[in-house]
Amino acid sequence: MEGVEEILDQLYKKVLLGGTLEDDVHGYIFYLNPNLSEQADCTTPSLTRSNVSGTLGGVPGAKSPFEMSRAREVKLLQLTVMDVMLSRVLSAETEALAKEGYRKLTEGLLQSAEVDSKLIWMLQNSDKLMSHLAAKCLSSLLYFQLRAKMALSNPWITFCQKHLSESPESREAVHCLWILTVVIKEIFKDTHCQQAEMLKQLLAPFDITFEVFYNSLFSQHFGNFQNPSNVVNSLVCFLELLELLTASRIHLKLHFKSQRMLFLKPCALDILAWPIPAFVKRKLVIVIKKCLLGKMGEDLCRGSVPALMSPDHFLDGDVLALADALLHAVRLGLWKDLSVSGKPSRFGGDEVQPGCQPRIGPDYVTLRAASLITVKSLEIKFQNCTSAAEMRADLQKFMSELLTFLKSHLRRPLRLYNPCEWLFRVFIEQDDDMVEAAKASLSIYLQLTRGQDDTSGRLTQENEAWIHYTHRNGCNPHCIFLFLLKNIVFDSTVLLDFLISSETCFFEYFVKYLKLLQRDWGHFLAICKFFDAAKLQCGVHTHGAVTPSLVQDSRASHTIQRALASPVGHTVPHALASPVGHRNACPQVSWASNASSEPQSQVVMARQAHTVPAHGPPSQTPLSLVDYESSEDSDEEATNQHLANYRQTSSHQEMSRETQGLPRTSQNRKERSRSREHQQRLLLPLQSNPPNCATGEVAPNGAVQEVGLFLRTVKCLQELQDAIERLQEKNLFPYNPAALLKLLKVVGAKCGKV
Known part of the structure; x- marks a missing residue:
């Protein structure tokens, strides 16, 4: 065990500095191959080299707590070395000779050690740190396969399709969404690669799966979920994924059914009435705002949309459908169910010191987003409306709803x-x-x-x-x-x-x-x-x-x-x-009464x-930001x-x-x-x-x-x-x-x- 830790520590320092692997890269596979047996002796070479099915079988005999702790540390060190090595492979700053050695070692782990299957197994571990490191390694490994124009891992595709289709509140579904989101972001950041082809390869196997997950997550009542905390995590990850899917439609001109879900199926608006944290509702409102403004993925897609690309003739119709759905929800009292109460923010934190009065203002981020999508939806609808009487009635109806909503929250x-x-x-x-x-x-x-x-x-x-x-x-x-x-x-x-x-x-x-x-x-x-x-x-x-x-x-x-x-x-x-x-x-x-909450x-x-009189009551002198009554x-x-x-x-x-x-x-x-x-x-x-x-x-x-x-x-x-x-x-x-x-x-x- 001590020999394995020492070699892994040396390998970690070498990879961290971007050094060249002098020895045969295949010799490192033995030390980087995770041992998934919870009972077998980690120093047994046969078990270390065994495949997933062999290691899961286990060897009779219990391990002491000390041995289990050492085995956990070895796994964490293996995952850390793999994560750093994959980042070096994908970095443009790594020297060519060193990058070639890292690439061969990664391909060897995929082919002979089936490291993708083992990472998927470790992803489901109850140890949160190990699960998170496995998710990071798996996302980097998938991006490596896309960059190298290799076929995506079949175990990973099967794993995602299974858990995204079964339950939206499982931990495995959250991990799948998070990994997919990370990979898509990496593709958007890399402007030197063939982004459209890579995203098409990644999203094609999950097009139908995403639609099934969308329906199962948003079409049922919140009280029917058995694990609300996992549902919140699924909502956060999936809303971010929806924005990236729409961004790929705008910037890369990809066409999948899953890219139109938010536009054509407005059931996602129902979560604004769910008893979930306010930041999740805020995230949905902001995603809708970006969809209506055409600013999806603006933080990742730095460049403008190429002019030579064929226009998306369905996008205008989809945006109109989303605007109509939002206005219909507003007519039914959408903003009445939306809570925008903010938390007190201070330099020292949220705790109120003794003797101080707490001043809580509204959440202006949510107020701005809700107000903007209402006005923008009206604009989009009026651009496609010819009846002046209908436009007048809609303007009075929806602006009245908006102003009532704002009056109830502005101090x-x-x-x-x-x-x-x-x-x-x-x-x-x-x-x-x-x-x-x-x-x-x-x-x-x-x-x-x-x-x-x-x-x-x-x-x-x-x-x-x-x-x-x-x-x-x-x-x-x-x-x-x-x-x-x-x-x-x-x-x-x-x-x-x-x-x-x-x-x-x-x-x-x-x-x-x-x-x-x-x-x-x-x-x-x-x-x-x-x-x-x-x-x-x-x-x-x-x-x-x-x-x-x-x-x-x-x-x-x-x-x-x-x-x-x-x-x-x-x-x-x-x-x-x-x-x-x-x-x-x-x-x-x-x-003075509103100085803290308003600009x-x-x-x-x-x-x-x-x-200006020399003397007189304060009520007859012009107001000022400073109280001068105490001065002569x-x-x-x-x-x-x-x-x-x-x-x-x-x-x-x-x-x-x-x-x-x-x-x-x-x-x-x-x-x-x-x-x-x-x-x-x-x-x-x-x-x-x-x-x-x-x-x-x-x-x-x-x-x-x-x-x-x-x-x-x-x-x-x-x-x-x-x-x-x-x-x-x-x-x-x-x-x-x-x-x-x-x-x-x-x-x-x-x-x-x-």
Whole structure:
């Protein structure tokens, strides 16, 4: 026994360093061949060289605990050496001579020692460590066979087909799914091999077996399972396998029946109502999200889909079937059964220290995924629907379900006057999903308003009805775009980053929105008025995100409706400009209560000119992120803070221009000065505000003022256009922005005519 351990230890060190095997490789087969007899003496050469059937027979005589422990250590060492050796064989960094020796040793273990059969036997061992190491070795061995263009192990195929067809809750089924998943991932990672041929060889024997397993796992009630823990493990492994199967359909153009199971058989959605851990439900929702967005396997498949490959004509129909199935489940109350309660996360762990109040927020990962697949399913359905009445009914039905679902989980309630803020309340921390949701909402609006143009800048009665309808259902595209600008503090450099980055679909969304803006100009102006009216009505306006205030007075909603219905050039009624009126209509809410669960926002002054008093009750002073009540110079510090924030933002933007290679020349300053003078001549939502007072600046009379939302939007788009043009002149823009610049110039021309 000691001799075997010593030789295995030397072999392990040599293989770990990638050394060459000087001796005859066939001599190592004796030491690497596992002895499956639990009673025989491990030092007996005849038993060590025997096959599976011979070793399983055993030799009479019991072994002491010490001998059994030593035998276990030898098996674990054998598995470790095989795992390292297989990784060296498959690695491109291993020297050719050493790799050839490892390859011959592996082939010898397969042919003479039947190591694949012995690994399958060890896979079923109750010893979890030994079972896991056997699974790792078996997955590497299968990948080695695929790379070497050898036939797959027949014992392995038989083993998988048997256990996947019999019971979805057995340990053996979990091992089969895990090994298959690991092998498929390795194939995706290796871009130098023939991925399609290897995957076809691997999946062909299990195509029917996967469908049988899918039906047996998802078609029965959770209470009928005898081993719930194994069912959870099967669900986790099988959901990952389903994503990989779909990814192979997209990226490698393979066609198997098992790749369409999730699309055509929506019974997998039933597990969202099962009493299983929340992370399993989250995994299913994320898999469905990737299927609807076409992002299956995006972490593994780095390259884009080859253009020369024939398109999958069934994929669009399958995605539509999945979207219809999801919407049907939502209609039946799918989100009512989904729990998204999160756990408290702290630097020191989940335990609450004595004297501390536990703050548990919702699981935003699940909230984002559930919201996105609902909106995306609506978009897919509307793209294949021609009935406007049906689309309107579906929009109201499913968006109402979604908003009800979100209101029950968000700690701060949504604005009553603008449900469109739900998108940024949910997606503010995830840029890619946020842009996807915005693009889907925009596509829904375009489908609903096909054939309606508003280039004249006037709102018809039908268009006004559409404004109210889209507001009520939280999918108004102009509200969503303005909320986006407000959340990025109208920083054009953030939009530029979005346009340059390939991590989001912002370019596609932005181009579609600019095209809509040209034909929906009157609607956009009305929405700007709507935001300004709502801001004045509430008395508090957030610079980066939405305000926590709620419109609780019926007069507030009525006044906002008047702002929407009034002509574009009409000013906001004087009643809204009264500081007492709008302060009473919308009570102020402290930020401190929700600071831990919601994204922080920068609070700025309302557009109405407020004179900062030297003394006064806190309820009559603008809200701030910092409580200044304990300071003697609270009002003065609050004003200085707003000025510092404004100067810091300006300095940050200048630094961003310098880091991007945009010099601050005198000519650029003159251009910006002329642009600023032109923008100051544009229409302001309130004509009483002085045009020379920028956001957050202090006027000569000591009042803090803010320019209108329309002017800030125009300024942001103009800065974006200037930045793109400067980058294009230096050939630093990653693609040709000519079409984008053309759209921005058209929008700029419309702004100049206001």
